[in-house]
Amino acid sequence: MSDRKAQVRAYLQARHAASWPVIQGVEQQHYQLWVYPEENPPWNVRDVIAHLADAERGLLLQLKRLSAGEPTLPDNFDLQRWNRGTARRSAEVSLDELVRQIEASYEDVLSFLEEVSEDQLDLTGRHGSGEWLSGEAYFRRIADHRAEHAADIERALKR
Numbered sequence: 071m072s073d074r075k076a077q078v079r080a081y082l083q084a085r086h087a088a089s090w091p092v093i094q095g096v097e098q099q100h101y102q103l104w105v106y107p108e109e110n111p112p113w114n115v116r117d118v119i120a121h122l123a124d125a126e127r128g129l130l131l132q133l134k135r136l137s138a139g140e141p142t143l144p145d146n147f148d149l150q151r152w153n154r155g156t157a158r159r160s161a162e163v164s165l166d167e168l169v170r171q172i173e174a175s176y177e178d179v180l181s182f183l184e185e186v187s188e189d190q191l192d193l194t195g196r197h198g199s200g201e202w203l204s205g206e207a208y209f210r211r212i213a214d215h216r217a218e219h220a221a222d223i224e225r226a227l228k229r
Contacts, residue, residue, distance in 0.1 A: 071184065072076060072188060074188065074191065075183060075186075075188075075191070077133055077182075078119055078183060078191075078206055078209050078210065081209075081210060082176075082179060082180060082183070082209060082210075082212070082213045083180075083212075083226040084148070085169060085213035085214065085216065085217045086176055086213065086216075087145075088217055088218075089216050089217045089219075089221075092123070092223055092227075093119065093169060093172060093216075093218040093219075093220055093223070093228070094169065095222065096115055096119060096165065096169075096227075098165060100115045100116075100117070100226075100227060101114060101115055101165070102114050102116075103115045103226045103227065103229070104221075104226060105118045105222050105223055105225075106118070106222070107118070111154070111157075113157075114201070115226055116157075116165065117156065117157045117169050117190035117228070118219050118222065118223055119165065119169070119172075119223075120156050120159075120160035120163070121153060121156045121157075121170055121219070122167075122168075122170040122172055122215075122216055122219055122220075123163075123168040123172050123175070124154075124156050125159065125161065125215060126160065126171075126172055126175035126179070126215075126216065127171065127175050128198075129208065129211065129212045129215070130175060130178055130179055130182065130212065131180065132195065132197070132198075132208065133179075133182065133205060133208045133209065134182065134211075135195070136190075136193050136194075136195035136205055137182075137186050137190040137193065137205060137210065139193070141195070141196075141198055141201045142195035142196050143195075143197075143198060147198060149198035149199060149200075152198065168184070172187055173215075179202045179209065180192075181213055182210060186205060188211065189206050191203065191204060191205040191206040192204055192206070193205050195208070197211065
C-alpha cells in the first residue's frame, strides 16, 4: 500500500475509532431523542443512525462509480429529498441491523481503498452536496460525515 493510501486508511480508522463507540452505544430507549429538531421533518437518534447506514453505502457506491469513470450521481439528484426519505426507507429495519450495515460499509470502504489506484484517488466527481470531490476526498468525506453525525448523536444523548 502506498504512503498516500496508508494515510487515508489511517484517517478512516481514526474517525471510525472515535465514532463507533457512540453508534454502538445507541439503544432503543434513545430512539426518540432529538438530534436535529430544527429540520423539516425533525431527526431523532434513530433517524440519524438510519441516515448513516444509508449514506455510507451510498457514498461508497458513488466512489465506486467515480473510480469506474462513471457519473457519481444522476443530474437531477436532490440530496435534501433523498435524506428526507431515509427514515421511510428504513422504517422496518432494526437498530441492530442498521448498526451492522454501518459496520459492513466501513469494512467495504477499507477493502475498496485497497483496490483503487493512485490515479483513481485523483479522479473527481460530484457529491450530493454539489461539491466536486476527488476520490481521496470521497474517502475522507465518508469518515467525516459519520464522525460529525456521531458527535451530534453524542450531544443528544448527553442532554
